[in-house]
Structures are given as structure tokens and as C-alpha cells.
Amino acid sequence: MRAGHPTFVHASVDLSAEDAQAFMDELRAVTGSRAEKLKSTVVLQPAHRARLLDLLAALHGRGNINLVDKSYFGCAKLIALLVEEQANTRGVDLAGSGLARQYASTLHDIAPVELGAELWRDVLTTYNDFIRSYLRARSVPPTSEAFFAALGQAREKAASQPLAMLLEAIWEARHFAAEYDGPRAHEMREMDPMASTLNSVSMAWRLRLGDVPMEFLADQYSTLTEDMCDLIVRAAQAELKIADVALPRANLKAIRLVDSRVESSRCASASGRHPRWCRT
Secondary structure: OOOOOEEEEEEEEOHHHHHHHHHHHHHHHHHHOOOOOOOOHHHHOHHHHHHHHHHHHHHOOOOOEEEEEHHHHHHHHHHHHHHHHHHHOOOOOOHHOOHHHHHHHHHHHHHHHOHHOOOHHHHHHHHHHHOOOOOOOOOOOOOHHHHHHHHHHHHHHHHHHHHHHOOOOOHHHHHHHHOOEEEEEEEEOOOOOOOHHHHHHHHHHHHHHOOOOEEEEOOOOOOHHHHHHHHHHHHHHHOOOEOEEOOOOEEEEEHHHHHHHHOOOOOOOOOOHHHHEEEO
């Protein structure tokens, strides 16, 4: 949330090993680089961009780019981890009814205008720091105090009824946030967007490829543990309805991690009973 970029970007391709190697060979010819791993700083140099656009155009329909607005993601997590949890104790399903998404959109659209961008940024960043924290060597994890202080200021400044109602609901559910106090070395990091992003990516490829078995090849990433990969695979396959609308579910079989510094970017595709491998 504190990074300079407003979005989290994830790209994936559906290429055979041969096509992927041919693409990398062309990139090296364009850039003149012989490095095993091409850096974006080299590929995106102004002198290479025209040729790069031609190469990317040839991937039409075979690539997918997933963008996550970090501010909206933070708003959605405020609702999901606090307001939804409170509603669940009363037997109310905010996610399934579509209200959770509506509430997150209201926060995202109204809060920075009504409260001021700086104050709302404080709410989101202190929440992100606190919820996403995990145990590091010789580190002291953030506590809930900074988040509660920023949230309290936001409640005092809220003027419109929709925003005041949502901030009050978050405040009343703050005891759920307090459960995240202290070091959590192995707990799922709720504010890391990778898990939910791969779930969305699996749905995108389901829409493009149809109901075919697939496997993701992904760069090694700190939160993509074996347990987390299994959880993402199960989530991708599980039935999902929002406001009684059934969403397409992917036949994702596995997520295999590779070291992109050693293994060149590739995606092998196969037909029949064998899974299709999508490089992410």
C-alpha cells in the first residue's frame, strides 16, 4: 500500500514451450541482450518499444494482464475482515448478497473525497501494515493502535450518511482486527493480493480456454507456500455465487513454482487429458 505504484499487476501467458522460446529469442534479437533473464529496464528502453509492441500484438488472445487497484483492495479487505465477520455472527452473508462489494465501492469512491486523500490514505496504510505484518528476524510487528487512531479520526470527520454508516460498522467490528495483534509467522497474510489474484486469473483463463484442466507455472513467491497453493487450487474450483449469479470456475489442478532466474519463461500446452500449463 505504501509503494509508489497504485496497482498490483499480474501477467500470464498460454504458450507452448516452443512458442515461448521463439518469443524470447526475438526479444533478445530486438534488445541485443544475451542475458539469461531479460530485465524490463532493458526491454522497455525507448529504442526497443516499437518492435516490442509488434511482438506483443502477436500474443493477442494468448496473454492476460490482471490489475488490482491497491486502494480498492484495501477497502474490500476492511469490509471482508471486519464488517463481514461481524455480519456473519448475525447470520448475514454480505459477500453472497453482493453487499460487500457495494460497501467496498462506496468506501473507495466517497472516503478520499469526503475525508481528504491524506487521512484516508492513513487509514488504509495503517490497516495494511497491521494486517499484513508477519514475523521477521529482530522485528516488532505493528499493533492495532495506529489503525484505530486513524479510523477514529475518519469517523469524526465523516459527514454523509453512507460513509458514516460504514465507518461506524468498521469501528464496531474493530475487535476482529485486534485478533491480528502480535507476530504471525505462518498465518495466511490477508493483505497480500497474490492469492485472490491467482483465483481471478484462473477464472479469466477458464473463460478463454473453456472447461479444460490447467496448471499454473508461477515464479517463486514468499506467500506461495505449498499449503497456500493448495488453498488457491481449491478456491478456484469451489462453487461461487454473488447475488445468486454463479461465476465460472476453473479446473485448476495445481500451481507449480519455478525459479525464473534459472528456468526460462514458458508455458506448455497440451490437449486431451493432460492439463494446460499457463505461465504466470
